[in-house]
Amino acid sequence: MYRIQTLNAISSVIYDELDDQYQVSKEETHPDAYLIRSANLHDQELPEGLLAIGRAGAGTNNIPVDACTEKGIVVFNTPGANANAVKELVIASLFLASRRVIEGIEWTKTLKGQGDEIGKLVEKGKNQFVGPEVKGKRLGVIGLGAIGVMVANAAHAIGMEVLGYDPFISIDAAWHLSRAVKHESSLEALLANSDYITIHVPLNAKTKDLINAENLARANQGIRILNFARGGIINEEDLVKALEEKQVGRYITDFPSEALIGLPNVICIPHLGASTPESEDNCARMAAAQVRDYLENGNIRNSVNFPDCSLPGTGAPRLAVLHKNEPNMVGQITSILAARGININNMNNRSRGQTAYTLIDLDNGSDDGLVEAMGNIQGVISARLMSAKR
Numbered sequence: 001m002y003r004i005q006t007l008n009a010i011s012s013v014i015y016d017e018l019d020d021q022y023q024v025s026k027e028e029t030h031p032d033a034y035l036i037r038s039a040n041l042h043d044q045e046l047p048e049g050l051l052a053i054g055r056a057g058a059g060t061n062n063i064p065v066d067a068c069t070e071k072g073i074v075v076f077n078t079p080g081a082n083a084n085a086v087k088e089l090v091i092a093s094l095f096l097a098s099r100r101v102i103e104g105i106e107w108t109k110t111l112k113g114q115g116d117e118i119g120k121l122v123e124k125g126k127n128q129f130v131g132p133e134v135k136g137k138r139l140g141v142i143g144l145g146a147i148g149v150m151v152a153n154a155a156h157a158i159g160m161e162v163l164g165y166d167p168f169i170s171i172d173a174a175w176h177l178s179r180a181v182k183h184e185s186s187l188e189a190l191l192a193n194s195d196y197i198t199i200h201v202p203l204n205a206k207t208k209d210l211i212n213a214e215n216l217a218r219a220n221q222g223i224r225i226l227n228f229a230r231g232g233i234i235n236e237e238d239l240v241k242a243l244e245e246k247q248v249g250r251y252i253t254d255f256p257s258e259a260l261i262g263l264p265n266v267i268c269i270p271h272l273g274a275s276t277p278e279s280e281d282n283c284a285r286m287a288a289a290q291v292r293d294y295l296e297n298g299n300i301r302n303s304v305n306f307p308d309c310s311l312p313g314t315g316a317p318r319l320a321v322l323h324k325n326e327p328n329m330v331g332q333i334t335s336i337l338a339a340r341g342i343n344i345n346n347m348n349n350r351s352r353g354q355t356a357y358t359l360i361d362l363d364n365g366s367d368d369g370l371v372e373a374m375g376n377i378q379g380v381i382s383a384r385l386m387s388a389k390r
């Protein structure tokens with residue numbers, strides 16, 4: 001029996017993946033894995049024995065990934081599974097950043113009680129809510145991953161001139177990006193050449209305060225900024241000042257804060273980017289499937305702290321060793337097997353930055369201290385023995 005603790009409301013489609021070998025609840029004690037959305041794990045003790053965290057979503061800044069790596073907890077996310085939902089809300093927000101629809105709706109509510117006068121009042125008052133069309137305007141997209149590419153292509157399709165900035169763009173993303181999107185090689189150039197920008201990078205130490213007073217000063221006067229990535233990517237103090245000085249014309253964010261709520265020219269959305277049934281199902285199903293494959297078969301797909309590594313299941317005993325990416329790790333692991341007369345049927349070893357993973361299907365052999373022996377190798381983070389069926 002595997003135990004899964006859910007730390008957020010997760011779509012019930014997880015049960016398509018997690019059969020009766022799984023006990024899933026909010027209160028699970030001694031969980032083998034967590035399934036979460038945006039729950040903040042930074043201030044929580046990670047339970048002993050936790051093997052995996054399945055983040056049903058893209059961003060993992062709510063997870064202490066380095067601490068997980070040290071403890072041998074594999075952190076998974078679900079790349080692209082909610083990208084379309086975010087893209088749709090970003091496109092809607094491009095219009096909201098232009099046309100003063102939200103202010104207009106609020107103002108219209110004040111006309112309640114005016115009876116037959118409403119038509120006349122509407123025509124007289126609507127001028128205050130005029131705003132430009134997006135067609136022909138320039139949109140700068142920061143980060144051309146799963147979401148950024150979709151947003152760039154959709155914005156081009158509605159007639160915008162699209163510029164993109166992503167020094168680390170993947171080959172896959174580049175293949176999917178419309179050729180009409182102009183490549184900008186610096187953030188400063190992107191800001192200076194855009195009427196609107198939209199941010200689609202992860203929040204990490206390198207992207208914190210990526211948008212700040214210095215580069216906002218070089219942006220086009222009145223630039224409209226959309227932030228559906230994370231609040232910390234834009235320096236809030238600098239942003240508020242730039243809004244006051246009209247350097248930033250509009251700011252639409254999925255990440256409200258005390259300083260932003262109620263400010264003129266700011267629209268705060270309650271983190272709804274991925275809140276569609278389709279997206280919630282996609283993310284939940286993918287996270288559950290990845291966690292299951294890891295718990296049962298040791299296979300890793302879409303981890304943010306260990307390399308992707310898998311083997312086809314044959315029912316043979318499988319040794320799974322998470323270790324540091326250091327010389328002679330595989331040599332030491334296989335020497336222990338050789339000393340015990342255990343033959344290797346199949347194996348895969350992958351590395352990623354500081355970490356590595358070795359999966360070995362064994363012809364014979366049982367635990368009998370094998371896992372402990374592996375754990376004693378300097379540089380091994382953790383080891384498990386299982387029978388991989390699929």
Ligand SMILES: NC(=O)C1=CN([C@@H]2O[C@H](COP(=O)(O)OP(=O)(O)OC[C@H]3O[C@@H](n4cnc5c(N)ncnc54)[C@H](O)[C@@H]3O)[C@@H](O)[C@H]2O)C=CC1
Nearest residue numbers: 058059143144145146147166168200201202228229273274
């Ligand atoms: N509002 C919401 O509900 C949601 C928000 N998000 C946020 O959006 C972020 C992006 O999501 P995805 O597109 O799915 O991720 P992704 O990993 O597919 O794409 C991120 C892209 O950012 C690029 N990048 C990284 N550092 C950069 C930098 N300094 N400058 C320019 N580009 C840089 C990467 O090369 C990559 O192409 C997530 O990390 C998350 O924080 C994601 C999903 C839903």
Ligand SMILES: O=C(O)CCC(=O)C(=O)O
Nearest residue numbers: 037038057058059274275
């Ligand atoms: O689960 C959610 O609604 C949050 C989605 C999100 O922010 C992400 O996937 O990074």
